[in-house]
Amino acid sequence: MSSLTERKARLIVHGDRPYNAEPPLDRLRATYRTPAKDFYVRSHGDLPDLDEATWRLTIDGGTGTMLELSLSDLRARFPETAVMATMQCAGNRRADMRAVAPVSGDPWDAGAIGTAKWTGVRLGDVLREAGVAERLGFHVAFESHDTVEGHPYGASIPLAKAMAPETLLAYAMNGEALLPEHGFPVRAVVPGFAGVRSPKWLRRLSVQDHPSDNPIQAGDYKLYPADVTAETADPAKGHTIDTMPLNAAICEPGSGAALKSGSNRVRGYAVSGDRAVVRVDVSGNGGRSWVQAELEHEADAPFAWTFWSTDLDLPPGGHELAVRAWDEAGQTQPAMPDETWNHKGYLCTCWHRVRVNVT
Amino acid sequence: MSSLTERKARLIVHGDRPYNAEPPLDRLRATYRTPAKDFYVRSHGDLPDLDEATWRLTIDGGTGTMLELSLSDLRARFPETAVMATMQCAGNRRADMRAVAPVSGDPWDAGAIGTAKWTGVRLGDVLREAGVAERLGFHVAFESHDTVEGHPYGASIPLAKAMAPETLLAYAMNGEALLPEHGFPVRAVVPGFAGVRSPKWLRRLSVQDHPSDNPIQAGDYKLYPADVTAETADPAKGHTIDTMPLNAAICEPGSGAALKSGSNRVRGYAVSGDRAVVRVDVSGNGGRSWVQAELEHEADAPFAWTFWSTDLDLPPGGHELAVRAWDEAGQTQPAMPDETWNHKGYLCTCWHRVRVNVT
Numbered sequence: 001m002s003s004l005t006e007r008k009a010r011l012i013v014h015g016d017r018p019y020n021a022e023p024p025l026d027r028l029r030a031t032y033r034t035p036a037k038d039f040y041v042r043s044h045g046d047l048p049d050l051d052e053a054t055w056r057l058t059i060d061g062g063t064g065t066m067l068e069l070s071l072s073d074l075r076a077r078f079p080e081t082a083v084m085a086t087m088q089c090a091g092n093r094r095a096d097m098r099a100v101a102p103v104s105g106d107p108w109d110a111g112a113i114g115t116a117k118w119t120g121v122r123l124g125d126v127l128r129e130a131g132v133a134e135r136l137g138f139h140v141a142f143e144s145h146d147t148v149e150g151h152p153y154g155a156s157i158p159l160a161k162a163m164a165p166e167t168l169l170a171y172a173m174n175g176e177a178l179l180p181e182h183g184f185p186v187r188a189v190v191p192g193f194a195g196v197r198s199p200k201w202l203r204r205l206s207v208q209d210h211p212s213d214n215p216i217q218a219g220d221y222k223l224y225p226a227d228v229t230a231e232t233a234d235p236a237k238g239h240t241i242d243t244m245p246l247n248a249a250i251c252e253p254g255s256g257a258a259l260k261s262g263s264n265r266v267r268g269y270a271v272s273g274d275r276a277v278v279r280v281d282v283s284g285n286g287g288r289s290w291v292q293a294e295l296e297h298e299a300d301a302p303f304a305w306t307f308w309s310t311d312l313d314l315p316p317g318g319h320e321l322a323v324r325a326w327d328e329a330g331q332t333q334p335a336m337p338d339e340t341w342n343h344k345g346y347l348c349t350c351w352h353r354v355r356v357n358v359t
Numbered sequence: 360m361s362s363l364t365e366r367k368a369r370l371i372v373h374g375d376r377p378y379n380a381e382p383p384l385d386r387l388r389a390t391y392r393t394p395a396k397d398f399y400v401r402s403h404g405d406l407p408d409l410d411e412a413t414w415r416l417t418i419d420g421g422t423g424t425m426l427e428l429s430l431s432d433l434r435a436r437f438p439e440t441a442v443m444a445t446m447q448c449a450g451n452r453r454a455d456m457r458a459v460a461p462v463s464g465d466p467w468d469a470g471a472i473g474t475a476k477w478t479g480v481r482l483g484d485v486l487r488e489a490g491v492a493e494r495l496g497f498h499v500a501f502e503s504h505d506t507v508e509g510h511p512y513g514a515s516i517p518l519a520k521a522m523a524p525e526t527l528l529a530y531a532m533n534g535e536a537l538l539p540e541h542g543f544p545v546r547a548v549v550p551g552f553a554g555v556r557s558p559k560w561l562r563r564l565s566v567q568d569h570p571s572d573n574p575i576q577a578g579d580y581k582l583y584p585a586d587v588t589a590e591t592a593d594p595a596k597g598h599t600i601d602t603m604p605l606n607a608a609i610c611e612p613g614s615g616a617a618l619k620s621g622s623n624r625v626r627g628y629a630v631s632g633d634r635a636v637v638r639v640d641v642s643g644n645g646g647r648s649w650v651q652a653e654l655e656h657e658a659d660a661p662f663a664w665t666f667w668s669t670d671l672d673l674p675p676g677g678h679e680l681a682v683r684a685w686d687e688a689g690q691t692q693p694a695m696p697d698e699t700w701n702h703k704g705y706l707c708t709c710w711h712r713v714r715v716n717v718t
Contacts (some may be wrong), residue, residue, distance in 0.1 A: 223689050225651060226642065239637045243688040273688050278598045281584065292584060329602040329632050330582050330706040334693055347689040 004047075004181065007037045014106040018043040019181065022111030028268050030250035032298060032307060033084075034114035036173050041181045042089045042112065044153055044216065048145040048201045052177075052185040057169070060206040061130035069126070071171060071185050077129070083166050084301035085191035086271055087198060088113040090221055090241045092346040093249065093348035099337045103345030104230065110352060112251035113271065115304050118189040120170035123205075124163040132164055132207050141212035142188055145201040154214025155221075157190055157197050157242070159207065166191045166303055169202070191303030192273035194241045196221045211240070224342045233343070242348060244273035247334060248280060248308075248325040249352045259358045263311045266293075268352070270325035271305040279326040285289035286320035286350060287335060293323075314358045321354045363406075363540065366396045373465040377402040378540060381470030388610035388626050391657060391666060392443075393473035395532050400540045401448045401471065403512055403575065407504040407560045411536075411544040416528070419565040420489035426487070430530060430544050436488070437480035442659040444550035445454050445471040445630055446557060449580055449600045451712070452467025452608065453704035459697045461591065462704030469608035469711060472630065474663050477548045479529035482564075483522040491566050493522055498572035501547055504560040514580075516549055516556050516601070518566065525550045525662055528561070551632040552663030553600045554578045570599070583701045592702070600705060602632035605692060607639060607684040608665075608711045616715045622670045625652075627711070629684035630664040638685040639667040645679035646694060646710060652682075673717045680713045 011021035022040040024027075052071050061066040069077070089112035097103050127140070138159035146153045161167060168189040171178060178184040185201025190198045196216065211217055222238025248270035253259060270277045277297075281290035293308035312321070324333045334340055337350045370380035381387075381399040411430050418426040428436070448471035456462050486499070497518040503643060505512045520526060527548040530537060537543040540561025548558045555575065570576055581597025607629035629636045636656075640649035652667035671680070683692045693699055696709045 014384070054663075066461070223685075225638070225649065227648070239685070239689070241689060245688045245690040279584070290584065326582075326598070328598075330600060330604040331690055331708065332693060332699065334691060335695075335698060339694060340691065349690065 001097050002037060012036060018045055020106050020110060025111055028111050033116055033174055036179050037183060039114040039197045040112045042195055044148040045146040047180050050145060050185060050201060055185050057202055058204045059130045061132050067130045068329050074121050076213050078125045082119045083119050083168055083191060084117050084298055085189060086115040086243055086305045087195050090194040090196060090346045094345035096337050096348050097341050097345045100341045103343060105345050116173045118168055118170040119172035120168040122165060123167045123169050129354040135159060138206050138207060138209055139211050141206045141208055142199040142202060143204040144199045145203050153199060153216060154212045155197050155199055155217045156212035165273050192243055194244055223346055226341050229343055245347055245349050246272045246325055246331060250321055250322045250354045251355055257356045259314060261314060261316045261358050264314050266312050266321060267309040268323055269305045269307055272327050275327040275329060277306040277325050278328050281324050282310050282314040283322040284314055284319055287322045295359040316358050318357050321356060322351045324351045361396060370394060377404055379465050381467060384470055384610035387470050390464060392475055392533055395538050395541060398473040399471045401554055403507040404505040406539050409504060409544060409560060414544050415525040416561055417563045418489045420491045433480050437484045440481050441476055441478045442527055443462045443476050443657055444548060444662040445474045445664045446554050447603055449555060449705045452707035455696050455707050456700050456704045459700045462702060464704050466530060466577055475532045477527055477529040478531035479527040481524060482526045482528050494518060497566060497568055498570050500565040500567055501558040501561060502563040503558045504562050512558060512575060513571045514556050514558055514576045515571035551602055553603055582705055585700050588702055604706055604708050605631045605686045605690060606670045606708050607682045609680055609682050609713045612715055614713050618673060618715050620673060620675045620717050623673050625671050627667040627682055628664045628666055631686050634686040634688060636665040636684050637687050640683050641669050642681040643671040643673055643678055646681045675717050677716050680715060681710045683710045
């Protein structure tokens with residue numbers, strides 16, 4: 001295993017404590033399954049240093065039943081399950097919003113996303129073993145070993161999503177044990193939801209009749225209208241970001257690339273939390289006209305991204321490339337960043353645009 | 360019961376053979392449940408005149424089992440179920456697309472939509488009785504008594520949607536038997552899908568490993584890119600319109616309304632095929648700034664529209680009101696009609712705009 005220092009050197013590092021980093025977009029687009037060492041890292045505190053031999057997960061089933069499970073227990077008592085799923089930060093593409101007005105948080109480019117085959121056990125199997133049945137209005141609150149401003153990291157998901165077959169307690173990523181920065185030894189994987197709802201370094205699950213009251217859940221990761229500021233934001237009125245919206249990005253060529261006139265290959269990804277991407281439009285002239293890209297999607301992977309590519313015939317001059325996707329319900333993305341701007345810089349879903357120079 | 364002639368007089372009639380009509384928007388917005396006599400009518404042939412005593416539904420279960428059911432059989436052999444659901448034409452708001460370029464089909468305003476409490480039996484219960492089990496890649500093809508250009512009306516839905524608990528064979532609407540123009544005696548109700556997939560005047564269901572090859576299914580109701588024309592359209596490449604997209608409309612005031620300066624009430628609906636509407640933004644200045652509307656939604660009705668209302672303070676002059684909605688995944692609508700324009704005029708989801716004059 002490479003060292004964390006070696007892996008950091010491969011990424012664009014936005015901050016060291018907490019450690020936040022994303023891969024260059026051309027490397028992100030090189031493989032459908034993102035290698036763990038190239039996978040974006042979003043952390044809110046220092047990386048915990050945990051020992052898998054002594055690690056335990058406590059489950060408070062809400063019905064009096066309590067379980068405490070070691071990693072060996074998880075492996076021995078529940079069927080192993082693998083799910084191909086994209087993980088994405090709610091702040092992915094935040095940098096594009098800064099062109100409108102300042103936003104808080106790290107200036108993620110379009111690389112705060114990745115796709116892996118996650119292996120572990122179904123969270124629903126563990127909850128059922130703990131005596132939990134589906135109940136409307138209930139939630140599963142996660143608590144983790146990392147510390148954020150003096151409190152443990154915590155977040156929650158609706159119980160129905162926790163019981164869904166795609167939701168895992170994962171101990172491996174692309175067939176190898178989780179790296180320390182990706183939640184070793186066990187993390188939640190909640191496909192289709194924002195990454196914030198897939199806590200790493202798990203230590204406790206609680207089934208309860210309300211969302212987690214942890215500040216991460218109750219205060220952060222809310223979507224607000226454009227006129228709400230940090231001073232006026234009322235978390236009770238913000239929309240809790242769970243399922244991620246339709247989005248698309250151009251990964252190659254990169255911004256400012258020098259191209260030769262004629263046919264140029266353009267490649268990227270498109271993604272939707274819980275719907276299929278059915279069409280990707282690519283423009284060589286800022287959206288005045290479009291061509292349809294070829295799509296590439298892993299079979300039986302409804303929670304994984306779609307890769308796309310096309311050839312654009314570009315004459316000499318400066319051009320703005322643009323991409324937008326369409327989902328199975330016929331929805332597409334807004335054109336301009338001001339249409340979705342919010343002071344936290346979440347869910348930047350406008351057309352992704354890349355300026356290139358052709359000689 | 361009023362006569363069809365009396366009911367036609369209440370509606371804006373786009374055509375008589377086939378009969379297509381929609382209600383005025385202020386009347387549409389008057390009640391959360393749309394009265395049957397104010398419900399839009401979309402038909403593709405003449406209205407069949409059927410006798411409920413002799414009506415029969417044939418089910419070809421695909422596994423050799425065949426059922427033939429009378430209306431009494433449906434009522435006696437399956438539990439009665441009611442679902443509050445919005446029905447909507449794929450061409451709703453098509454008129455807004457004509458501002459960009461000509462489109463085929465009737466120029467629907469925003470009234471090709473309505474919401475009712477539908478009563479009937481679950482289609483899944485009937486299919487299970489016929490020996491049908493869920494199979495990936497299978498479809499249920501409907502055939503109806505109306506005739507379209509010499510062939511029976513037909514359409515299909517994926518078997519998984521047919522087995523879903525919300526999908527009905529309905530014989531009543533808001534507690535009364537279906538009116539002739541709404542499919543008497545029995546129609547399909549496929550909540551969240553375009554109206555075309557909820558055939559009226561049913562006579563046959565077939566479970567099969569491919570979609571219906573009826574021209575309605577195989578050729579029409581496909582979403583194409585903007586550069587595809589009637590001459591170049593390849594139905595095999597168009598996207599089949601099933602789940603309906605996020606949309607919103609201003610119902611009051613109407614287009615061209617004369618208002619008095621000061622606070623003016625603005626009201627309308629928002630809708631999404633299978634997601635919750637979480638926010639509705641209303642603008643009195645064409646989208647330069649927005650306020651959030653109050654939302655009204657029936658409890659336990661995930662497939663029904665959201666009513667919204669707000670007060671706008673309007674100074675004297677001409678103004679463009681606009682509305683856009685946000686769904687639970689954080690997606691919103693495109694601003695301009697050219698962003699979703701297609702030659703068939705389907706899925707017009709741009710911001711709905713209404714010009715008013717204030718004195």
